[in-house]
Amino acid sequence: DIQMTQTTSSLSASLGDRVTISCRASQDISNYLNWYQQKPDGTVKLLIYYTSRLHSGVPSRFSGSGSGTDYSLTISNLEQEDIATYFCQQGNTLPLTFGAGTKLELK
Amino acid sequence: QVQLKESGPGLVAPSQSLSITCTVSGFSLTSYGVHWVRQPPGKGLEWLGVIWAGGSTNYNSALMSRLSISKDNSKSQVFLKMNSLQTDDTAMYYCAREGRTTVPYYFDYWGQGTTLTVSS
Numbered sequence: 601d602i603q604m605t606q607t608t609s610s611l612s613a614s615l616g617d618r619v620t621i622s623c624r625a626s627q628d629i630s631n632y633l634n635w636y637q638q639k640p641d642g643t644v645k646l647l648i649y650y651t652s653r654l655h656s657g658v659p660s661r662f663s664g665s666g667s668g669t670d671y672s673l674t675i676s677n678l679e680q681e682d683i684a685t686y687f688c689q690q691g692n693t694l695p696l697t698f699g700a701g702t703k704l705e706l707k
Numbered sequence: 708q709v710q711l712k713e714s715g716p717g718l719v720a721p722s723q724s725l726s727i728t729c730t731v732s733g734f735s736l737t738s739y740g741v742h743w744v745r746q747p748p749g750k751g752l753e754w755l756g757v758i759w760a761g762g763s764t765n766y767n768s769a770l771m772s773r774l775s776i777s778k779d780n781s782k783s784q785v786f787l788k789m790n791s792l793q794t795d796d797t798a799m800y801y802c803a804r805e806g807r808t809t810v811p812y813y814f815d816y817w818g819q820g821t822t823l824t825v826s827s
Contacts, residue, residue, distance in 0.1 A: 634813040642799060644817040650810040687752055691812030695767045696742075696754040 602626050602690050606699035612707040619675045621702045623688035626669070632692040633671045635664055638685045638701070648673065649691075680706075709733040711741070711802050711818035718824050724790040727821060729802030731783045736760065740805035741785045742814055743776060745798040753798075757805065758785060792825045799823075 603626035613619045623633065631651040638644045646655045648664040651671060661676040675682055683706060688699040715727035729741060743755040756766035758776045766774050775788040785802060799822050803814035 632810070632812065636814070642820050644801065644803075644820075646806070646813065646815050646817075649806060649808075649813040649815075653810070655815060689752070689813065691810070694765055694812075695769075696812055698752040698754070700751045 601695055602629060602693055602697050604688055604690055604697050604699040606688060606702050608702050609700065610703040610705060612705050613678050614707045615678055615680060617678045619678055619682075619704065621673045621686050621704075623666075623671045623673075623699050624669055625671075625690055625692075628668050629690045629692035631667060632690060633664070633666060634689045634691055635662075635673045636687045636689065637682075638687065640684070647686075675704075678704075709804065709816045711804060711816060713800060713802055713818045713821035715800065715821040715823055717822065718826065719792050720827050721793055721825055723792055724788065725792060725796075725823060727787045727800050727802075727823070729785040729787070729818060731785070731802075731804070734804065736778055736780045736783060736785065739807055741778070742803045742805060743787045744801045744803055744814070744817075746801070746820075747795070747798040755787070759805075794825050797823060797825045 605624045633651050635648040647658050647662050652664045663674050685701045685703045687701045710732045712730050719725050740759040742757040746752050756776050758764050764776050778785040799820040801820045803817040806813045806815035
């Protein structure tokens, strides 16, 4: 199975900050990397798929980049509604696997 | 609009089996696959399996012997069945739609989740 590592389990930032969340795969996943946002009430939403493609309705302050084994999600201008936990997920090979999540908190 | 909603028993005794239903609207199960994902309390997400539009399935090999996913297209329902439940099966269970683009294996819409507690 492909292991997905999010080395930062929690991150503190201020409103308006630029925030970057990282994710590393245990092998090359050929850009098949997706990002999800989970709110404290458990609601999960897709943000970005295939490394950098923005899902419909997702604000443009979210962006993704990366290649090979290393990927990142950037929030360019942090807003209150972005306070959540962010998970990466590889879609290269079954079984599909997720990172452990990065919890974003307000400083 | 696209919606998925899980419903389940809430509480199940150890060694028993469970069935969770995902009822969808705003799209057809004959056109989209549906995945199951779970999240134990305070932990990360675990992919369980998928039923594709044509009815074929893929499972997480770690759970395959205990899992079964099926569907009723006419009722817009997908079913997750798991047997021999243990306390570490306690989790929030989500169903999620497969994103239908040329890119495979991502989930574009999720249900709200249903909580399952395995306890005597």
